[in-house]
Amino acid sequence: MRILQMSNFILNICKITFTQIVLVGLFPSESLSGNAANAIDHFTPEKIKALGQFRTQVKNILYVDYQHTDIYLIRWLQARNLDSNRAKEMLVKNLNWRKENNIDDIRNDKDMHRLHKKFPFTTNLRAKDGSPVGEYQLPRWDLRKIMIAGKREMMARYAAYYQETMFQLTLQLNQTNYIFLMDSNGLNTRQHICLTCLPFYLDFVISYENNYPNLARPIIVVNCKFKLSFAFQSYSDYFSSYSSTNFRRCITDSPSSSESIN
Numbered sequence: 001m002r003i004l005q006m007s008n009f010i011l012n013i014c015k016i017t018f019t020q021i022v023l024v025g026l027f028p029s030e031s032l033s034g035n036a037a038n039a040i041d042h043f044t045p046e047k048i049k050a051l052g053q054f055r056t057q058v059k060n061i062l063y064v065d066y067q068h069t070d071i072y073l074i075r076w077l078q079a080r081n082l083d084s085n086r087a088k089e090m091l092v093k094n095l096n097w098r099k100e101n102n103i104d105d106i107r108n109d110k111d112m113h114r115l116h117k118k119f120p121f122t123t124n125l126r127a128k129d130g131s132p133v134g135e136y137q138l139p140r141w142d143l144r145k146i147m148i149a150g151k152r153e154m155m156a157r158y159a160a161y162y163q164e165t166m167f168q169l170t171l172q173l174n175q176t177n178y179i180f181l182m183d184s185n186g187l188n189t190r191q192h193i194c195l196t197c198l199p200f201y202l203d204f205v206i207s208y209e210n211n212y213p214n215l216a217r218p219i220i221v222v223n224c225k226f227k228l229s230f231a232f233q234s235y236s237d238y239f240s241s242y243s244s245t246n247f248r249r250c251i252t253d254s255p256s257s258s259e260s261i262n
Helices: 003-016 019-026 036-042 045-056 070-079 084-100 103-108 110-118 142-148 152-172 198-211 226-234 242-247
Strands: 121-126 132-136 178-183 215-226 249-250
Touching: 045 070, 045 084, 045 249, 070 084, 084 103, 084 198, 103 110, 103 152, 110 152, 132 152, 142 152, 142 198, 152 178, 242 249
Parallel strands: 132 178, 178 215, 215 249
Antiparallel strands: 121 132
16 A cells, blocks of 8 residues: 555656656555466465366366466456355356457457557566556547447457457566556547446456456546546456455545545
């Protein structure tokens, strides 16, 4: 909490962006997860035992090398409180979803490339420990326009495109997690927080929780307008306890804006 209060203080007083805070390492590496090769060293005996049981249950349905790694398998277990049967059920649904929606090849989807030009996000930033930062540039989006045009399904796929891009980047960099970052300065009610827009956020959260559990750490929204914060709160039931714990908002237009809110 002290780190978050410090970051909010700097945002308000020094007028620098959160991106700069990440790059100079104000969030220390121990607040993130770091290198995947060392992650197993931090597993408890309970996790190690559950991991062995889970691996035995699912090894015959995994079809890509990375799916056999400890850090990949433990995410599904953590998402289901180390219950290997429930974790297997969740993983099976994910693998079916990947095949049905051709997620393994989604980064080569030309429709997604075209959308990326209109609805940009960046992946070139790195935290102090090397974790990739996925910066969602939502204020540059005309979300209302495409949602009114009946493109909700396409935007839901675009949300998966972002999530898969960040997932593959964590693998490439040998990291356990990525940082979700959104500076909401510039958002407006009409284009981004209208009733027509809200289903996009719901689709994003559901896709993330079902298919990329525990991958984003932390989840950070800065310059969060009160109305946007209210929208997030409306979907709080869809967040896992893990995501809720790692979700950070800095509200800038309410009486309590001097405090960071978990």
